Amino acid sequence: MAKAEFTVVGTSPARMGGVERVVGKGVYGIDVMLKDQLHGGILRSQYAHAKIVSIDTSEAKALPGVHAVVTAADAPDVRYGRSYLDRYILARNKVRYMGDPVAAVAAETPALVKQALKKIKVLYAPLPVVIDPETTMKPEAPTLHEDMPLPKNLPEGIKVKNVCGFTSVHVGDPEKAMAEADVVVEEAYETKMIHPQYLEPRMTAAQIEPNGRVTVWANAQAPFPVRQEVAKTLGIPLNNVRVISAELGGGFGGKGSGITSGAAIEPICALLAMKAKRPVMIVLDKAEETISTTIRAGAKLYIKTGVKKDGTIVARTGKVVYDAGAYSGFGTQAGARCTNMLGGWYLMPNCHIDGYVVYTNKQVCGPVRGPGGPQAAFAVESHMDSIAAKLGMDPAEFRVKNLPKAGDKIVGVPKLRDVSLGETIRIAKEKIGWGKVKLEKNQGIGMATGSWIESAGPGGGAVVKINEDGSATVHIGKIDMGTIPGFGIPLIVAEELGIPVSDVTVLNVDTDASPWDAGTVGSRGILVSGTACRLAAIDARTQIFKMAASQLEASPDDLEIKDKQIRVRGTPAKSVSLSTIATAAHNIIGEVIGRGYCDNVALMAEEKAHGSSQPFTTHACIVEVDPDTGNVKILKYVAVHDIGFPIHRAAVEGQIEGAAAMSIGQALCEQVVFDNDGRTMNPSFVDYLMPTINMTPRIETTLVPGYPGAGPYGAKGAGEIACVPPLACIANAIFNATGVRVRKLPLSPENVLRALREAGK
């Protein structure tokens, strides 16, 4: 679609809600204040693995000013989970990580909450702790979940334990093809756990209404799944739970899909409010958050590839061990994605990869930004450079040699509709000066590519109401955390209705009023809510044209709408204002209410027939490695992305730059560090290093046109894919600079220096 067809989509106006945010009036979750609210707090396990022998809350309950103390005994015996129902809202019988919630308190002041938590006496019988994801699979390892079965699809005869997910990828005959390869390269890679570290702490507040309904405020990315899970875990009818979302101060999947893979504090807070008969609000302390909420899992990745002398890849085998943590959380899904992606996004005629998702005594894997992707890509794209080096080929040329084209399949994707991968490589080479730029001593150049699947999942709806003045009020089920509700959605609605962007209001999610949605997850905002809003606006427009047609004595097909005026095409004098029609609607259809829905079934059928239009990317960088300290400085960083049509260009760039920066953090410094007892050694921001402005290079973003996606106007999701390439991109540049391959993250001075010394440099 040519850009000229559109008025506002494809531009970058100021974000909706921008003024509130810059003057300090944006109301985030933690700014919520309820009348008579109590403060809530959670007692967390001091052991990574232990039996709970007894819990004595009597002293805590006796403290004046304490209104409720709850344990598992106060909640229904109901477990929750996504793949495995393996978790209680408050630990029952056993704790499985240091941070598992054991009891909770509601009291008049935060100081009283702390005092009461200290008065709760829990007697634990410690059990052996397992931290390493490979050790946990061995027969002698402690059993984390006595009553959870092994995955049904595990091949017979495999002796493993503590496994909560298994994925096996088979293509062709990898054994035979590997034997016939000219060159075989085999490597092992490792990534560490990182925390998404959104700046706004997790919070929740709960209030019991006079009619007995429970209202929950949550800064969660998926309010509807939160409603479902609060109702289930507390045994309340679904229609008696209302979840209201405030603005989110970041999420990145860490505030992800419901309580299953979030902090699970919402039902605990509701339980406290029910017991205390007063509103209760819980705000997690940042250090508490780092040890207890969901994370990007670490993974061990084994990868072996056979190639012909000319660089044609003939076979890949591999294994993934993906660390779900203490409960399955989102680990089963993320591990499956990681396993598929280890097959890469190049032509791969023969492939066999097994992926195991395992329980360990650590916090739980969530759907953190591109779950499974960065881990797989670190191995895949570092490995591509290792193979190229062995073949004596240019790494870019080796990639191009194995590019898929339209109609081809890659591992995990049966058919590609069109493939922008080669184009992103070509542009990235040009932007970074591949083969041209003069590198000084200790400097190196590297690239890495990536892809991402806009994960399959349920659709989602939108309602667009036209007010008497011609303005539009939009209801969707996705929250605004710097994502599409504040950026792309107002543009789509304005485009279709011919009204100014400033006349569009997108409301926050209230499960009593908003259309159902699975949440702001999986790069699905533009696909799901973008499509739904476009269709809802078109539906509203159709209703408007029908009423206007009779006023203008014209056919609805001959009408157009621009600048809030409905006109007969070619006869501009014949017009009526949108506000006149919207007001007249009161006597005709009541109100103009457009409805739209993203039909996921139709999308899947379309994809099956014509192939998947997934996004591709290439990042390239130049680094300088200090041979004395191991410090890596990024001198230049380019990110070339095909994300289809950019509906809000600045928002798309912002997503790409933010996601890339987050993975640059994972590449260079971020990790959650554990001791052998399962204690997090760096819970606070003092010790958990994140990229500041000083260490973040300017990410130079280029958007590649010409490859439309399945979203509205040909858009593709842009929130996650830029997380995929940076880890290997930087590792490859370090390899180019030093000749040393670092296969374990982070690429910190310590790890880089060790690798240099081990290589005798």
Place this chain on the structure above:
Amino acid sequence: MSVIIKTTINGKKVTASAEPSTSLLEFLRDTLEMKGTKLCCNTGECGACTVIFNGMPINSCVTVAADADGAEITTIEGLADGDNLHAVQQAFIDTGAVQCGYCTPGYIISVKALLDRTTKPTAEDIEEAVSGNICRCTGYAKIIDAIHLAANRIAGRA
């Protein structure tokens, strides 16, 4: 035991009592219900709670509220002149530097303090002024654009 704190916030005289252990951030957010200044790390590492204290940007989460007695404080709520945004606020909007917006109040305060000192900040000046402000959304590129745009507008160059 509580202490009486007499302070000036955004040009207005304020008198309120607080516990001796209350941080300036808690005083602003909980006692005075001024929620514009944001809570995050509570250890002085992220800059989300930055306010201007007697002309200097400080982390209010690691400052004792009692220290504010007799001080002059500027918070994010005090920057705009009625409906007219401060140049730094407008620049953050215009460059797309506001994504989730949670770090934004602290960021804007730090940048205002910088541009009060100089309207020609070097790359080093910018790094020094905002290296204590973490943003997890933007990758910083558009924030740097916002700082330059605001500086140019204040100096009449744009």
